[in-house]
Amino acid sequence: MASAAEKILIAAHRGTFGGNIPCNTMASYEIALKQGADVIEVDVEMSADGKLFIFHPGKESAHLNLQRSISGMTTEEISRLRYVNYDRDETQFGLNTFDEVLEAFKGRCYINVDKFWGHPKEIYEAIKKHNMTEQIIVKSRPSEQVFTVLRELAPELPFLAVVNEVHPLHEQLMNSGINYLGAEVLFESDDSPVASPEFIEMMHRDRKLLWVNSIIYDYKQQLTAGHSDDTALCLNMDLGWGWLAKRGFDFIQTDWTGMLVSYLEEKKLRYR
Secondary structure, eight states, rough: GGGGGGOOEETTSHHHHHHHBBBBOOOOOHHHHHHHHHHHEEEEEEEETEEEEOOOOHHHHHHHHOOOOOOSSSSSHHHHHHOOOOSBBBBOOOOOOOOHHHHTTTTTTTEEEGGGSHHHHHHHHHHHHHHGGGGGEEOOOOOHHHHHHHHHHHHHSSSEEEESOOOTTHHHHSSSSSEEEEEEBBSSSOOOOSHHHHHHHHHHHOOOOEEEEEEOOOOTSSBBBTTEEEEHHOHHHHIIIIIHHHHSEEEEESOOOHHHHHHHHHOSSSSS
C-alpha cells in the first residue's frame, strides 16, 4: 500500500456514526470518507439462505432491538429489519448487503473486512466478483488454520497478523506464500516489544505496515497502553493520538474519524 508511505492511514471503525446514524451502514461509511478516512472497517454475517450482509454478529439486541441472530433469518426477513439509534428508536436505515457496500466503495478506499473467517470462501468470492482484492485487508490472530485458508483460497488478499506484546512469526510470515502486509499490534505498556522504535523500524525496513487501535471496546483492557480515543478527547490529544502518530505506526483505527484527522493535520503529523 504505497499510500502508507505518504501518510498515516485512518481506519474508521464501523464507519463514523452517532445520533440517528447507526454504525455499519452505508451512511456511516460515506460520512467516514467525508471526514477523511482512508479505510472503512466492515463486519460481515451470512443469512440462513446464504446472503452476505454487513452486520456485527451478536449485536442484534443492541443495534436492532432483536432477540435472535440474523444468521438464522432469511434474506427476505433481514430486508425488513431496521437499525435503532442511540435511544433504541427505529431508524430509516436497513442492513446493506456485502455486494452493495463493495460496489459503492469500489476504488474509493481500503476496506478492512472483519469477521472474514466465519465465511471465507463466500466472502472471497464476492470480493473477486467485484475485482477488489487490492482494496481489501483481512486480519487475524496467526494460526496454521488461518495460513492454510489464505494459501489455498486467497493468497493475494493483504493480511495483517494480530499480535499481542510480541511478534515471533514475522520471519515465518515473510516466506509463507501469503500476502503478508504487516501486523496489528496490541500492547499494555509503552515499552512493550511491539511498540518499541526498534521493532517499528525493523518492520518498516522489511516493508511491512503496523496497525494500532485507538478505539476502546472495554476500558479495563486497553489495546494501546492507554493511547486511546478516550485519552485524546477527555485528557490530552498529544498523549492519545499524538503518541501513536509520532511512534511511527501506519494505521490508526478510531471511532472519531474527523477529530483525529483534524488533529493530525493541525499538528502536521498526518503526512510523512
